Amino acid sequence: MPLDERKKRILKAITHDYINTAEPVGSRTIARRYSLGVSSATIRNEMADLEEDGYLEQPHTSAGRIPSDKGFRFFVDALMDPKELSTEEIRQIHIALRGHRQMEDIVHESVRMLAFLSQYTAVVVAPNISYGVIRCLQLIPLDESNVLLVLVVDPGFAHSRIVETTRPLRPQEASRINYFFERKLSGMMLADIGSSLVGEMREEVTDEALMSEALNLLARGLRNIKQEQVYLDGTIHLLNQPEFRDLNKVKVLLNVLDDEKILWRILNDALAQSGRQVTIGSENLHEGFQECSLVTASYELDGQVIGSVGVIGPTRMDYERVVAVVEGIACSLSTLLSDSMRH
Amino acid sequence: MPLDERKKRILKAITHDYINTAEPVGSRTIARRYSLGVSSATIRNEMADLEEDGYLEQPHTSAGRIPSDKGFRFFVDALMDPKELSTEEIRQIHIALRGHRQMEDIVHESVRMLAFLSQYTAVVVAPNISYGVIRCLQLIPLDESNVLLVLVVDPGFAHSRIVETTRPLRPQEASRINYFFERKLSGMMLADIGSSLVGEMREEVTDEALMSEALNLLARGLRNIKQEQVYLDGTIHLLNQPEFRDLNKVKVLLNVLDDEKILWRILNDALAQSGRQVTIGSENLHEGFQECSLVTASYELDGQVIGSVGVIGPTRMDYERVVAVVEGIACSLSTLLSDSMRH
DNA sequence: AATTAGCACTCACTTAGGTGGAGTGCTAAC
DNA sequence: GTTAGCACTCCACCTAAGTGAGTGCTAATT
Numbered sequence: 001m002p003l004d005e006r007k008k009r010i011l012k013a014i015t016h017d018y019i020n021t022a023e024p025v026g027s028r029t030i031a032r033r034y035s036l037g038v039s040s041a042t043i044r045n046e047m048a049d050l051e052e053d054g055y056l057e058q059p060h061t062s063a064g065r066i067p068s069d070k071g072f073r074f075f076v077d078a079l080m081d082p083k084e085l086s087t088e089e090i091r092q093i094h095i096a097l098r099g100h101r102q103m104e105d106i107v108h109e110s111v112r113m114l115a116f117l118s119q120y121t122a123v124v125v126a127p128n129i130s131y132g133v134i135r136c137l138q139l140i141p142l143d144e145s146n147v148l149l150v151l152v153v154d155p156g157f158a159h160s161r162i163v164e165t166t167r168p169l170r171p172q173e174a175s176r177i178n179y180f181f182e183r184k185l186s187g188m189m190l191a192d193i194g195s196s197l198v199g200e201m202r203e204e205v206t207d208e209a210l211m212s213e214a215l216n217l218l219a220r221g222l223r224n225i226k227q228e229q230v231y232l233d234g235t236i237h238l239l240n241q242p243e244f245r246d247l248n249k250v251k252v253l254l255n256v257l258d259d260e261k262i263l264w265r266i267l268n269d270a271l272a273q274s275g276r277q278v279t280i281g282s283e284n285l286h287e288g289f290q291e292c293s294l295v296t297a298s299y300e301l302d303g304q305v306i307g308s309v310g311v312i313g314p315t316r317m318d319y320e321r322v323v324a325v326v327e328g329i330a331c332s333l334s335t336l337l338s339d340s341m342r343h
Numbered sequence: 344m345p346l347d348e349r350k351k352r353i354l355k356a357i358t359h360d361y362i363n364t365a366e367p368v369g370s371r372t373i374a375r376r377y378s379l380g381v382s383s384a385t386i387r388n389e390m391a392d393l394e395e396d397g398y399l400e401q402p403h404t405s406a407g408r409i410p411s412d413k414g415f416r417f418f419v420d421a422l423m424d425p426k427e428l429s430t431e432e433i434r435q436i437h438i439a440l441r442g443h444r445q446m447e448d449i450v451h452e453s454v455r456m457l458a459f460l461s462q463y464t465a466v467v468v469a470p471n472i473s474y475g476v477i478r479c480l481q482l483i484p485l486d487e488s489n490v491l492l493v494l495v496v497d498p499g500f501a502h503s504r505i506v507e508t509t510r511p512l513r514p515q516e517a518s519r520i521n522y523f524f525e526r527k528l529s530g531m532m533l534a535d536i537g538s539s540l541v542g543e544m545r546e547e548v549t550d551e552a553l554m555s556e557a558l559n560l561l562a563r564g565l566r567n568i569k570q571e572q573v574y575l576d577g578t579i580h581l582l583n584q585p586e587f588r589d590l591n592k593v594k595v596l597l598n599v600l601d602d603e604k605i606l607w608r609i610l611n612d613a614l615a616q617s618g619r620q621v622t623i624g625s626e627n628l629h630e631g632f633q634e635c636s637l638v639t640a641s642y643e644l645d646g647q648v649i650g651s652v653g654v655i656g657p658t659r660m661d662y663e664r665v666v667a668v669v670e671g672i673a674c675s676l677s678t679l680l681s682d683s684m685r686h
Numbered sequence: 687a688a689t690t691a692g693c694a695c696t697c698a699c700t701t702a703g704g705t706g707g708a709g710t711g712c713t714a715a716c
Numbered sequence: 717g718t719t720a721g722c723a724c725t726c727c728a729c730c731t732a733a734g735t736g737a738g739t740g741c742t743a744a745t746t
Contacts, residue, residue, distance in 0.1 A: 026709050041719050044710070062709050062725045101489075101505045135485055140493065142478055146444075148501055150483065150493055158491055160503040162444045236597050239590060247582060247590065254579050369738050384690050387739070405696045405738050 003053075003074075009036055010046050011055055012079045015067045019318055022242045024064030069281040072293070072315060076278050080320045085328045089117060093332045103127065103156035106336070107231050110309060110329055115234025117325045120313035121257065124231045125267050127306040129157050130191040137185055138178045139217060144168045149221030153190065155301065155337045161221045167213065176207075177214045190222065228307075230263050243291065243314040252288040257312075262286070270296045271308045276327055281315040291315060295322045297330035301337050309333070346396075346417075352379055353389050354398055355422045358410045362661055365585045367407030412624040415636070415658055419621050423663045428671045432460060436675045446470065446499035449679070450574050453652060453672055458577025460668045463656035464600065467574045468610050470649040472500050473534040480528055481521045482560060487511045492564030496533065498644065498680045504564045510556065519550075520557045533565065571650075573606050586634065586657040595631040600655075605629070610651055613639045617648045619670055624658040634658060638665045640673035644680050652676065 003011070013034040017025045027047055031040040047065055050056045055071035058064075067075065085093075096113050100106045107126045114122035132153035140148040142162065147169050150160045184201055185193070198215055202208060235257060244250050256262055266286055270277050279294040295317075296310035309330050311322050346354065356377040360368045370390055374383040390408055393399045398414035401407075410418065428436075439456050443449045450469045457465035475496035483491040485505065490512050493503045527544055528536070541558055545551060578600060587593050599605050609629055613620050622637040638660075639653035652673050654665050 024709090028709075039719050040709095041721095042717085045718090048711080058710090060726065061711095063727075064709065101507065136483060136491060138483065140479060140481065142495060148479060148493070148495055150491070150503060152485060152491055152503075152505070156505075158503040158505050160493060160495075160501040162495070162499075162501050164444065236594065236601060239594050239597070245590060247588060250590075251579065251582050254582070258579060367738090371738075382690050383738095384692095385688085388689090391740080401739090403697065404740095406698075407738065 003050075003055075006036070006038075007046055007050060008079060009034075010043055011050055011067070011071060012075065014047075014056065014065060015071065015075045015079070018066050019316055022316060024059055024066050026064035029064070069283065069315065072280045072319075073283075076280065076319050076323075080323075082323045082327075083320045085117075085324050090328065090332075093117075093328060094336075097332055097336050101156065101340070102158055106156060106333070107229075107307075110333060111231040111233040114309060114311060114325065114329050115237065117329075118237075118311045118313075118322050119234075119240075120237050120311045120317060120322065121232070121234045123263060123267060123310045123312065125264065125307045125309075126229045126231065127155070127301070128228045129153050129159075129225060130227065131189055131304075131306065132157060134185050134188055134190065137181045137218075139169065139174050139181075139214060141169045141171060141174050147174070147217060149217060151221070151225070155340055159225050161224050163217045163221045165213070165217060169213070173207075173210055177210070180211075181214075193218075228264065230260050230267065232257060232263070238313075241314050241316075243316065249291065253292070256286070256288050266294065267296065267308055267310055270294055270310065271298055271305070274298045274300070274305045276323060276330075278319065278323070293317050293319075295319065295326045297326045299330045299333040299337070301334070306337075307333075346393075346398075349379070349381075350389055350393060351422060352377075353386055354393055354410070354414060355418065357390075357399065357408060358414065358418045358422070361409050362659055365659060367402055367409050369407035372407070409659075412626065412658065415623045415662075416626075419623065419662050419666075423666075425666045425670075426663045428460075428667050433671065433675075436460075436671060437679075440675055440679050444499065444683070445501055449499060449676070450572075450650075453676055454574040454576040457652060457654060457668065457672050458580065460672075461580075461654045461656075461665050462577075462583075463580050463654045463660060463665065464575070464577045466606060466610060466653045466655065468607065468650045468652075469572045469574065470498070470644070471571045472496050472502075472568060473570065474532055474647075474649065475500060477528050477531050477533065480524045480561075482512065482517050482524075482557060484512045484514060484517050490517070490560060492560060494564075494568070498683055502568050504567050506560050506564045508556070508560060512556070512560075516550075516553055520553070523554075524557075536561075571607065573603050573610065575600060575606070581656075584657050584659075586659065592634065596635070599629070599631050609637065610639065610653055613637055613653065614641055614648070614651045617641045617643070619666060619673075621662065621666070636660050636662075638662065638669050640669045642673045642676040642680070644677070649680075650676075 010030065013030050013036065014025045017029060017033065027040040027044040030036070030043050036043070047056060051058065051065060054068055055074060056065040057068045059066065093113055096109050097106055100109060103126060107124050111122050111124040114124065132155060135154050136150065136152035138150045140150060142148055145165055146162050147165055148160055149163050152158050202211060235254065238244050238253065239250065266289065270279055276297045281293060282290050284290060284292065284294060291314065292312055293315045294310055294312055296308050298305045298308045300306060309326060311326055313322065353373065356373050356379065357368045360372060360376065370383040370387040373379070373386050379386070390399060394401065394408060397411060398417060399408040400411045402409065436456055439452050440449055443452060446469060450467050454465050454467040457467065475498060478497050479493065479495035481493045483493060485491055488508055489505050490508055491503055492506050495501050545554060578597070581587050581596065582593065609632065613622055619640045624636060625633050627633060627635065627637060634657065635655055636658045637653055637655055639651050641648040641651045643649060652669060654669055656665065
């Protein structure tokens with residue numbers, strides 16, 4: 001049965017109060033603090049109903065109620081009014097992000113900003129470099145046994161790796177290869193460099209041994225470039241949450257946050273569909289994450305999802321605020337990236 | 344008055360016991376666990392003397408004794424026998440570090456290894472890129488308004504930054520500049536590129552406007568390259584220490600560890616002189632660090648200190664082990680870097 | 687003179703019992 | 717359907733007594 005209007009208002013009030021105080025909420029508190037026009041006894045009856053339906057739970061008899069995961073879910077889906085970011089905050093975000101031209105810096109700044117504005121722990125997954133457009137790909141001979149692989153990918157990636165060679169690469173050879181790379185590869189994506197393209201390149205070139213060596217170097221250099229890096233910031237904010245006064249919980253969580261792979265998986269799970277997404281408590285299947293919530297949003301380039309940003313906090317987090325912040329940052333990232341592509 | 348032999352043995356026993364148990368040590372415990380050939384009453388008398396001299400302190404009457412900072416200092420300087428790393432561990436370190444050619448990776452691996460082997464929090468300061476030898480410095484035009492600055496510095500740095508130009512840089516111009524850069528700059532240090540050298544370069548070249556733009560780009564690109572980065576790992580290990588069961592202490596410490604600048608300053612303070620160094624508790628002047636100890640060692644290239652590694656733990660840390668680990672990593676880094684230079 | 691056994695004393699830590707208060711559920715009146 | 721009133725529940729906090737590890741001192745022993 002769907003909740004009637006009054007039950008919704010009571011559930012909303014309880015949720016707000018619990019988010020603010022982190023304490024179980026009693027009927028009298030609601031009656032006093034929120035003017036719902038009914039007495040505490042009435043609220044008490046409604047609360048009993050809400051508990052029966054699974055929206056609330058009681059830590060113990062004679063304590064107040066707290067929203068269950070189901071309660072928070074309903075709050076997020078149907079009750080909350082996301083707070084808009086202030087224009088000042090939006091300005092801050094733009095200023096912070098606009099100052100950088102390289103992806104690492106942009107993402108790093110984003111995650112800092114996200115943690116700062118939300119006051120929770122923030123995560124950002126950088127775009128997968130494989131789906132960016134190659135703008136520059138060169139081999140620069142350093143000495144007899146080393147060359148430098150230089151790679152610029154739009155948007156914003158500039159990487160260079162030292163790669164060992166089996167035989168010296170002479171300058172003329174390098175420039176031949178670079179010219180060839182530019183003709184064949186610029187404008188493509190790294191992901192496109194499959195075996196068919198490699199075969200095609202092999203055929204087209206006269207000096208097959210040289211090209212083979214070059215492709216080998218390319219492959220080895222690319223292997224070392226991190227694909228989808230996860231950036232993390234604001235871990236300390238977790239310690240300020242009363243639910244993490246227990247050191248063991250903190251330890252479990254920090255262990256998860258320290259493991260880039262797990263983090264990446266969690267973020268990706270949450271990003272199966274694009275757009276904003278909220279995962280609440282037990283909805284999260286990851287060990288040690290059941291007492292957390294995760295708010296994520298994806299950012300895009302040319303209508304294509306290329307990465308995601310997220311905030312991790314206790315289930316009791318301030319969803320109205322966090323949703324706004326997460327969406328704000330994701331949106332700023334999208335516009336910033338598409339702007340930087342256009343120029 | 345210097346300590347007699349028996350007092351030393353008692354102080355050493357107490358320190359060992361306290362390092363292992365984190366509990367105040369009583370006279371009977373010492374008599375039982377360490378066969379010093381005297382009764383607990385004698386030890387009691389000696390302990391009273393040691394307390395009087397400031398080597399021990401008592402949390403409260405009727406508790407056991409714990410070493411004071413002065414006691415730990417004496418232990419570190421005169422009593423302890425640093426444990427050697429096992430050959431297996433040395434092998435592990437070498438394998439872990441040898442696999443990498445770029446400084447970021449080497450340092451990252453070092454700090455991981457250090458945290459893993461010590462089971463405390465580890466810090467490594469990467470070498471200052473300014474004092475490495477320039478092997479390659481190039482400008483690569485990307486489009487009308489961007490060039491890529493590519494910089495390879497020995498040992499192990501390969502950086503590239505996108506820099507905005509005020510006017511397009513044509514390929515021929517770029518290669519003239521690169522040729523010039525190579526002739527003038529390779530083999531030098533970034534730190535050497537002072538105004539005198541810049542002036543010299545200005546004079547030598549025909550197209551002054553071009554060179555001026557190039558130097559401008561160079562300066563702007565270099566400004567964005569991180570100078571001496573601090574790497575951190577094993578923060579979680581702190582939470583396993585009983586002295587950090589208090590969340591507030593943890594928070595204070597994490598705040599310090601989160602601030603790269605503070606960390607860098609602490610590491611550098613400790614590195615005024617080269618070689619291994621131990622800073623114990625109150626010897627450390629930094630806010631919130633008075634309950635910690637820091638073991639550092641520097642690593643070198645061509646007899647020149649270029650960076651440092653360190654371990655942060657409670658004053659009660661296992662100095663005998665940690666000193667060995669820190670020195671082991673520092674030494675491995677030194678040999679690895681000088682090897683990679685020689686080839 | 688140094689060492690040791692013995693003993694009274696101290697003080698944190700644990701346990702149990704007692705109290706207050708916030709909150710509930712139920713019932714009867716409105 | 718709503719509300720006032722009341723008995724009941726249970727946590728959180730406090731206090732008091734008991735426990736035990738450890739000390740300092742003294743007197744006896746080597």
